[in-house]
Amino acid sequence: MDFQDFKKKYQKLKPHEYSNSVPSEPLVSICVQTYQHVSYIKDCLEGVLKQKTNFPFEILVGEDDSTDGTRDICVEYAERYPDKIRLFLHHRQNNIYINGRPTGRFNFIYNMSSARGKFIAFCEGDDYWVDPLKLQKQVDCLENNEDLVLNFHEAKIINNNETIQDCYVNPSLRGVLNNRRLKEGPYILPLTLCFRNVIKDFPEEFFKVLNGDVFLLSMLGNFGKGYFISDLGKACYRHHGSGMWSSQSEIKKLVNQLTTYYWLKVFYDKKGDTLMAQYFYDKYYSRSFYFMEHLFSFNQDLQVSNRFFLDKHYMMSFWYTLYKGTKKATGKGHFFRRKFLNSLSKV
Template identity: 40%
Template sequence: MVSVCITAYNHEKYIAQAIESVLAQKVDFDYEILIGEDDSPDRTRAIVSEYHARFPDKIRLFLNSRENVVYINGRVTGLWNFYNNFHNAKGKYIALLDGDDYWTDPNKLQKQIVAMEANSDCTICFHDAQMLMDNGAVKPYLSTLGVKRKSIYTIEDILFRNFLPTGAVVFRNRFIREIPEAAYQILAGDWFLHITNAQYGDILYIDDVMSCYRVHQQGLWTSLGQAGMIKEKIHIYKIMDRFLSYKYSDLIRKRLADCESELIRLKDSNHA
């Protein structure tokens, strides 16, 4: 019924907790765990291999080579690993989890699949999460981002900004079988994925906190810095505009203007 796709790289300190949080799920359906390990220099590969040996009927392990790594503007990404899991997923639904995050509710999958089965017009389901900062502080994810809660979101909402915590997302395994070329040009693979799926249905929100998202400087997006993140958003919007055949150009043009204004304000504040 469900393929839980975990991507892992340099997650030695976290990956066991991520896997255990999936194994702890209480469900009345079958699920598989796909772990894509991107040839980490730390002990991540050894740890996931140990789990695979312990749970061979539950865990499918993909030990990737660095030769498959996708680069964007000279920066190493985990995109090949991310999408390779989807290529191999057998479930009707796919649940996402990064190897440095974890689920906090053993009923998470059950709640989301029941909700998706009851809402056939929705292609994505997500919930709120807690943000665990480097200093140990915990913040509410959606409130911290300033996202207004509602039961249904649309492609216009997710185009405006990516507000879905990766580990909170379940989506129907129908629309991502063939990965378009544009997907490998965007650093934020999860954002592209959500936009792609949201073309075909709504985004269902469950008002519950059921996962933990770690915020640390080793994260690819965080490591860009404020200016780098804004520039990457501009790059993403331009690619998404072409990918969506300019159907949402009015919204995208407004977001591009907002990003350009943010860059100017940031540059002015740095010179002050």
């Protein structure tokens, strides 16, 4: 689905682009998606604006119609930096729901599709960059290595400005990641990424998963390799109660993870990439088995079933209850397990 088709399908009201004088040919586009980030958005924008580069860059701020004052701050910065910031004022009527939950997916794709740079970087409105040479070093690396589609660096996770995890990047990702490893969708925080502007079409499957970061990384793996840059300051990823991902229960996180595996399997099936389709098929079923057999042991089965029911996943609740009851009574229950997994794939 290209940008025009995307707008035909999802855009009910045209976003307003705030008046600006940003150069038409920046080398890098920084995408900032923000909603209800009044306490954080200044840190985010200041971290981007302090970047020291020998090339022009644009900052695309997608403001998703916040009610807490975030929009006023974004307008203030757009007026102060008209040569840097392209501000898009969005409408909630365009919001895309995934699994019955409102998301920032419209805002995200609108920003990415409006990006004019050769390279793209992300910084969500509640996160912030620390190193003023981040963009320069990442772009230099990509310009000097044509086989790379992206690079990334270390980050730390904070809550109320206190560090709760000092290093995020798994040691196995510190180095060169080949195409296959990227297509597997490794856990890399988006605010550490810089990548080539090569994604022009988004598949239907992308609109069915809440965790778009993993899906995007997998898509980028079809265009080149990845590389971890070790000599950059750690960016700051905020973990707070109103975050799209951090606010979810553990059950919902796992269900969304499984849903992502399922739709990536479908995506690669359509591409004819049987190797990756099989990889995500195996991930989906092995993780599902862990989910059903181990994660909710110690007499928590009833609570899990009730949780599904309260989340309006009625068929999941139904099949899960039958599976666990049958397994306890007979040691079997494979039929009900298959039914549960099929219902899970439709979440």
